[in-house]
Amino acid sequence: MSHRSAAEIGRTVTGPREVPPLGEQRPATDLAHVDTVLGNGLRVLAVRKPGVPLVDLRLSIPFAGTDPMHPATAEVLAETLLTGTARRDRIAIDTELALIGGELSTVVDPERLAISGSALASGLPTLLDVLADVLTAAAHRDNEVRREAERIVERLAVARTQPRVIAREALQRRRYGDHPYTREVPQAEDVARVEPDAVRALHAAAVLPRNSVLVLVGDVDPDTVVGDLEKALRDWASDRAASVLPPLPEVTGDDVLLVPRAGAVQSQIRLSAQSLPRTDPRYPALQLTNLVFGGYFSSRLVENIREDKGYTYSAHSGFEFTGTSATVQVDADTANEVTAPALLEIRYELARLGLVPPTAEEVESVRQYAIGSLLIATSSQAGLVSQLSALAMVGLGVEWLVGHPLRLADVTAEQVAEAALEFYTPPRFTGVVVGDAASLAPKLAALGDVAVAE
Template identity: 55%
Template sequence: MTATSPARAGHRSAEEIGRTPAGPRSLPELGRTRDVPLPDVRATTLDNGLRILAARRAGAPMAEVALRIPAAAPGATGDPAYTAGMELLAETMPAGTASRDRVGIDDELAAVGAELGVGVDPEWLQVGASSLSDGLPRTLAVLADLLTAATYPDAEVLRERDRLGERIAVARSQPRTVAREALQRKRFGDHPIASEMPTAEAVAQIGPDRVRALHADAVVPGGARLTIVGDLDPDAAIETVAGHLGGWTGGHAARELSAPPAVEPGDLELVHRPGSVQSQLRLTAQGLSREDPRYTAFQIANLVFGGYFSSRWMENVREDKGYTYGAHSGQEFVPGGAVLSVDTDVASDVTAAALLETRYELGRMVAVPPTEQEVESARRYAIGSLLISLDSQSALASTLSALDAVGLGVDWLRERPERLEEVTVDEVAAAAAELFAPARFTGVVVGDADVVGPRLRALGGVS
């Protein structure tokens, strides 16, 4: 039917379908989502300590590999040289092995539609790979070669060292990086978890011999876990991994990061950033681990406060006051638990006002508990976002690996929607009153102290 042709007999437009003589049709209520369609997971641990998880998801002819190796710094405090060395190791591990140079590695991976990347943080060295399912054996062969025979050629290490130093220098000039480092120090002091990014000066001191020594020390199988998700037979995948990595050895088990100290409530710290036209507000409090019986109620309470676009805090500081483009609250999981983060960026002239409104919304979570409508909206969002977050093979592989590291399996994910459906308004209100009380928080404000300092100090609770 063209735009000018008469309507077909019996045809109704979308507007006509959506209305009745009594007015617009009401939308049906959303049904309950009781489980997530997830595959079974096979798991085994090799004699060298490498744990393998494999699951079949046949939506695409691809396989995702997620390898996580505990790689904590030795000692009880952060070591800038270790952090710098591990960053350079992650950058240059794919540069070559005893039998493959960088070009050969890239060509071999490309032949099976594969990509491979390496990253590091204070807790983990992570290697991710994606390939066509029938190319998994070749991808694993390259991975095994990198883990057991990476050579870190001098020229490659020195070239990447210069590039990494330049990138770090640029990153450290950014206000969000300054705020993140200040927040981590405020939360965790000199614990190694606070050492997320080295200085360019520390990177410049790392040579190829140091990187090779770090590989021998940190890239070991004991305590590592490799997760594979894709269009594959799990038993065959485990056998393939064992064939390639069963001979991987190490002089000791991988070092796991110790639990950091609990976040202590207290005044916010004002961090001076001269000439800044914006301020970064970063509040934090102790969070909850996934195993805590209050976790589900806390998740909903967090969404109500600031965990998604329709949250109370976002409505206040963005939609009503116009202080910011975005405000967000959420958890970061750390060994032994989690921390709650509340962050937003605002113009210098409204820094004190934004902090006042943030404290007000935290207090309102205690004094004015989440309503049934707020809880239901957050519940639907939590269930929907969970389903979306697990839609891809790579996301599922990463999630399964992270859960396995804390002793949780795929059943925890399967049962998650039902737990979200069953949590009550009263339970959410109790979690909100306990965990969002303003007195539980500390944090930092990064900005020009000469501009924002007087009003912040007048508010109190800022030092």
């Protein structure tokens, strides 16, 4: 029997092989949960998900700051949070977590400090004890602060040479100017100047329970685990609240800015427009609209500039949710010689989406994809805790997640067409192209609505 290619396997004598439809989707109504606020002001969302004897948790602490040194100090704080307390050094923390099959990790951005953890369900008391210890008594010892700062400086030296990092920073400045949200990557020179006393002061002032959210998912009884959390975190308390990021300015349509990167042989195209938050009743229709445009592999954008024209290996559009705001991003990396044609085709697909609305077949295809991918994403404990953590930070919870497949199922092709015409027109977008200005500027200028950064 001769070998058949993937293309041959995917076709029949009458055309492309049809993807079988999804079976009947039943909402996940068995997510027993408790959504409450502890005495210290911390919101807790505890969900029972049996099947494996594990627990996953995510603690999200609003962590905004306006001081120019805040991004650097926050980065060092996150890296040293788990390096020791008054009772445990780094080795003791790692050892106790290993004995319960557990782990804790941290990450910080301009919006929040996130602490993620997991362990065997039987080890939850130990996991919570370690978590409470680092929240209330992290030492941020001088030698740990200096060692981690040096490591961060080394990472930043590499990161700032990466095209994707350069493009992200350029897009953030284009969208939001000097808003604190644009300072996602601290300056290496600022990190090198971070003092241990500053890290400890930031911990005392900003690692606070009020306005924060802890989501816990696993083989636990939600009512019981809330009591365990109340007891474990009783000493983590303050009359002050964690600092929430100031509202973002609305993204308005504008020229695409060509950001020079001399000698680059590849360009990064990044476009963005204002979108809708998940709390808006029109969001389900907009979600399907985005999938049709560029949100999955069979989208119009991918079919055009990847499959048909070969301008890029990867093209994608997706949402970014920040506080109560939401934007849509369009990303594509291209060789210099096809950057201008790729930008032209992206604009063409944006216009076509509104003028040639998605067909009923397209809408049904992305509907199945959206529902199926959501069910897959929330089938694991880690996926469910991640989804719920993002929702909880904007006041949503299990009920929204359970009801979302039904909302997607109710979206009509007419609603998708309306969303396309309102939110995906080219004039609503702004953005950047990062690349070699000498070779790109003449062709991009011919497209119009492109400016060159000074």
